[in-house]
Amino acid sequence: MKFCLVNGIQQNHIDIENRGLAYGDGLFTTAKILNGKIQHLAAHIERLTIGCKKLGIIAPSLDELKKQLTSVAKNYSLAVLKVIIIASSGGRGYARSKSNSHDLIIMVHDYPQHYDELVCTGINLGISKQQIGINPMLSGLKHLNRLEQVLLRQELSSRGEDDLLVTNIHDEVVEATSANVFFFLNGKLYTPDISQSGVNGIMRQAILQRYPDTIVKTFSLSEIAKAEAMFACNCVMGIIPIANFNDRALPIELPLKLRNDVNNKANNETIEYE
Numbered sequence: 001m002k003f004c005l006v007n008g009i010q011q012n013h014i015d016i017e018n019r020g021l022a023y024g025d026g027l028f029t030t031a032k033i034l035n036g037k038i039q040h041l042a043a044h045i046e047r048l049t050i051g052c053k054k055l056g057i058i059a060p061s062l063d064e065l066k067k068q069l070t071s072v073a074k075n076y077s078l079a080v081l082k083v084i085i086i087a088s089s090g091g092r093g094y095a096r097s098k099s100n101s102h103d104l105i106i107m108v109h110d111y112p113q114h115y116d117e118l119v120c121t122g123i124n125l126g127i128s129k130q131q132i133g134i135n136p137m138l139s140g141l142k143h144l145n146r147l148e149q150v151l152l153r154q155e156l157s158s159r160g161e162d163d164l165l166v167t168n169i170h171d172e173v174v175e176a177t178s179a180n181v182f183f184f185l186n187g188k189l190y191t192p193d194i195s196q197s198g199v200n201g202i203m204r205q206a207i208l209q210r211y212p213d214t215i216v217k218t219f220s221l222s223e224i225a226k227a228e229a230m231f232a233c234n235c236v237m238g239i240i241p242i243a244n245f246n247d248r249a250l251p252i253e254l255p256l257k258l259r260n261d262v263n264n265k266a267n268n269e270t271i272e273y274e
Contacts, residue, residue: 007103017089026055026085026102027144028083029202037073043206045066048065051085052102069083081109085104088100118162119256122243128165130152130166131166131167132148133168134168168198180194203235229241230245239258
């Protein structure tokens with residue numbers, strides 16, 4: 001970790017009774033800092049605001065949040081920003097304190113340089129042996145309860161692939177271990193429905209906005225196996241082609257073309273609030 005703010009104070013410790021530690025009672029977002037600016041800042045702030053509303057946590061002031069984030073980001077040319085909002089300590093057991101306030105943690109980490117290499121080569125995507133649960137109460141949210149992803153990464157560390165495609169307990173394709181997935185079939189773009197489980201990533205949202213004809217529905221592994229090209233995406237690594245899926249080679253030209261299109265559009269728009 002390169003830098004950390006807790007409630008506006010530069011420090012790296014929290015209250016032992018913090019509800020994020022005890023119950024995972026909070027949410028987070030992770031963004032890429034490029035040339036001192038946070039990419040997709042508006043979308044990240046919206047994610048945090050909507051997440052707080054769904055969880056019933058009083059959100060930080062939008063102006064103050066933007067001020068803190070932009071102030072931190074301007075010190076870095078390339079880095080990863082993580083923002084965590086946690087229900088403040090207090091209350092009895094699962095019940096929150098009556099103030100229902102929040103703790104705000106802002107961290108900066110090194111950017112994973114290998115992402116830039118993987119863009120050119122593509123990744124090898126396997127299929128996870130483990131499956132995630134169905135949870136419509138929390139689906140789409142990047143909440144702090146990430147034990148499923150911890151176990152998935154543990155599985156990945158014992159295998160030879162770069163990432164794993166994950167299904168839920170209904171055998172429906174959801175996402176990769178820390179990224180959303182898209183695929184091409186018969187000239188059309190598809191992505192799995194995440195209304196029952198999974199995370200609605202910022203890059204996923206940007207792609208769906210850029211390509212509104214993308215088909216969003218539930219898919220089985222047998223349907224995905226017919227894909228003509230695939231890619232994984234999140235807002236830190238961007239769009240990375242999948243060069244091999246379950247031991248089947250895939251072309252990477254189409255995902256790279258889409259990546260360039262999305263990047264060019266982003267470069268021509270104002271990414272942060274003015």
